[in-house]
Amino acid sequence: MRLTPADELARRVSALQKLLQKKNIDGALIMQSADLFYFAGTAQRAHLYVPALGKPLLLVKRSFARATQESALEDIMSLDNVKEMPRILNNYGFKDIKILGLELDVLPAAQYLRYQKLFAPAQIVDISGLIRTVRMVKSAYELDLLRAAASLNHTLFSQVQDFLQEGITELELAGQLEAVFRRAGHQGFVRMRGFNQEIFYGHIMSGTNLAIQSSIDSPTGGPGVNVSFPQGAGYKRIARDEPVLVDYVGVYDGYMADQSRIFCLGRLSDKLVQAYETAVEIQETIKKMAVPGASCADLYQRAVDMAAASGYGENFMGYPEPVPFIGHGVGIELNEWPVLAAGFKMPLEEGMVIALEPKFIFPEGAVGIENTFVVGKKGLETLTVFDEQIIYLGQK
C-alpha cells in the first residue's frame, strides 16, 4: 500500500505549526480520521499531538501495529488510557500547555468536555479552521493522488454506456457503476466533514428525480430509496429523451475527484441543451478567471451573473432553493476549502483543488457539468478529463 512519505508529513506538520505559532496556540491534539491520515499518514485510532515547536507525537489506541507500519512519523507510542495523556505529554517535554487546539468542528461535545477537564486549566480553542487552511493547498504528491482518483472516474464514466439502457432503474444503474468503482480500487467510503454530513458515492438521478431537493448542500438532492437516507438514486426507471446525471466521487488512496456528466438516451429538449451550454460557458469563464489571487466571492458572482443573463438564473444551483456556492474544495473530504461562495473572501492560491459544478435545475430534470480542477498559474487545470459534451447514447 502507498504510504505518505516522511517529507510530505513534515511539510504538512510544519505548515500547521506556523499557524499555531501565529495564533499563540501551544499545540494541537488531532483525533479525526481524515486529519490523522493527513498529518500522521495513518487513520488508525490515535491522538496526534502537534506542538507549535518541535516534533509531533502519535499516541495510538488501535491498531498500534498498523499505525507503526503506516506512519512515517518518528515518535509513535501506544496509549490505551486517554487519562494518561497529559502525564505522557509532560514527560515527553511538552510542559505547561496553556492553550490547546482541538478539532471543535467535528469533535463531539461530550468528548470536548472530557478533554477540557483532562487538560485543565489549559484553554481549549478550535483549530479546525487552521487545519482546513493547511489542507486547502495540495502538494505535488497530493496532486498525483488526485490524478489517480480522476483516472478512477474516467473508468467509471467510460462504462456508463455499458449499463445505461431504457427502463433500468436509477438504483440498478448506481449499483452497477459502484461495482465498477470498487473493482478499480475505490475505497467505498466517501468522507464529508462535519455533523450529519452523509453521502454515498454521489448522485445518480434522471428526469424529474433531478428536481427533488434534499437536506444535503448540493444543487441536486434526489429521492434516495427511503426516508431514512433521502438522497441519490431512487426506483425511477430511466426513460428516453431525459437527462441522466452521473455525479460520482472517485476515491483513490484517500483522495477524491468529484465529477458530473449528463447522459441521455435519445435527445434533450432545446431548453435543456441551451442551459447545458450555459453551464459549460460558465465553467470556461471561471477556469480563466480562477488564477492565484482571485477572490472566490468574485468567481461566484460572475457565475450567478452569467446564469441570470442566460435567462435561467432562477434555476441555477438548485430550484426552488439554490445552494449558495458554485464549487468547493476537494481532497480527502468532499467539502474542503475553499468554497466558491459569496461569503468566502480568501483569495485563490496555486495548488488549491476545486470541484466546480455549474448546474441548472428544472422541474423536468437538471443539466450541468462538474470537474475537479487544480488552480494553476493561468487558471484552472482540469484533473477529471472526459468528454464535456452531453453524452448521447442509444442512437442506433
Place this chain on the structure above:
Amino acid sequence: MRLTPADELARRVSALQKLLQKKNIDGALIMQSADLFYFAGTAQRAHLYVPALGKPLLLVKRSFARATQESALEDIMSLDNVKEMPRILNNYGFKDIKILGLELDVLPAAQYLRYQKLFAPAQIVDISGLIRTVRMVKSAYELDLLRAAASLNHTLFSQVQDFLQEGITELELAGQLEAVFRRAGHQGFVRMRGFNQEIFYGHIMSGTNLAIQSSIDSPTGGPGVNVSFPQGAGYKRIARDEPVLVDYVGVYDGYMADQSRIFCLGRLSDKLVQAYETAVEIQETIKKMAVPGASCADLYQRAVDMAAASGYGENFMGYPEPVPFIGHGVGIELNEWPVLAAGFKMPLEEGMVIALEPKFIFPEGAVGIENTFVVGKKGLETLTVFDEQIIYLGQK
C-alpha cells in the same frame, strides 16, 4: 415510500418524554439524522424540540417540502436561522427552558458552544443515553422493518455462490455483492453512531486478511484498499481451503440486519471447523440464556468461559487484541444498545434487537457466525434466517 405512522412516532416521543420527566429535563433538542428519522420520521435537516410535556415541534431548515411530506408529526415549521429558535420556542409556549437536553455524544463541540450561548442561562445536559435507551427496545412496526432488512441479507447470502470463485479478489467479490444489495433496495449508507465511526457495508475478507486488525471495534478488521480507509476487503485473491467471511449489513427503510457467514472453496482445517462449531455452540447457549431480565455482562462472561473451555480462548473476538463484547444492538445505527459486554449491566428486555457474533481469529483466518436476533420471552429469536453451517462451495 414507507412513512413512519403517527402512532409509532407518538409512542417513541412519549417514551423519551417519560425519561425527560424522570431526569427533570425541560426538553430535548434533537438534530442528528438518525435520531430525527426515529423521532420525527424524517431525516431532512431540522431541529426537533421534544418538551418533557406536550407536543413536539419540528423546525425544518432543508428541505421543508420533503419534511412535511415525510413526517407524521402535527407541528412542523420552516426555520432558516437557528438564532430565531429560542424566540420561536417561547412563542410556541415552551417558556422558561432551564435544563435543555442535546445529543452531546454526536453534536460537535463548536455547535454545542453556540447552543449553550443561544439558550443561556439554560443548563445543557446530555440526553444521548436517554435516546439510546428508548431506541433500544423495538416495536412491532420496527421488527417488520428489521425482517425486511434480514430478507435483504438473505438475498445477498444466497448469491455469494454466484460470484465466489478461486482467484477473485476480495474487493471484486465485495463490489459484486454490493451491487446485489443495491438492486434489492439497500440505501447504501450504513450508519454508525459517534466520532470517527466509519463503515462501508461491512467486512469481506479471506484467509490471512481476516487476521488484520484495524481501528474499528470489531473482531475482524481487514486491510481495506488503502491506508486512508484501513478496513474491509483488500486486493488479496481468494484461494481454496481458506475461510471467506461475508459480514455485511443489509439496510432497508433505514433499519439494518447484521449477519456473517463463513464460505469456503474446498475444505477448512479441522482446527477451524472445531472453532466454528464452538462459535455455533456459544450462539446456541446465549440464545437460550438471553431471556428478558438476563444481564448482558453474564451473557458475555458465559461466552468467554465457553471459548476458554474450547482451548481457543485467546483467539476469541480478536487476536491478539480482542474486542470487549460478543454482540451489540442494531436498529437504525450499527452500534446501538445494548452491548453484550462485561460493563453493560442493564438487563435484557423483550423487543431488544441484538447482533450476536461469536468469532475466533487465527493468524491463518477467522471463523464464526453472526445473526441478528430479537429478544423474545424464551430467549433470542433469529431474524437473519440462513444456513448456519460453514458453506462449502466449488466441490465439483
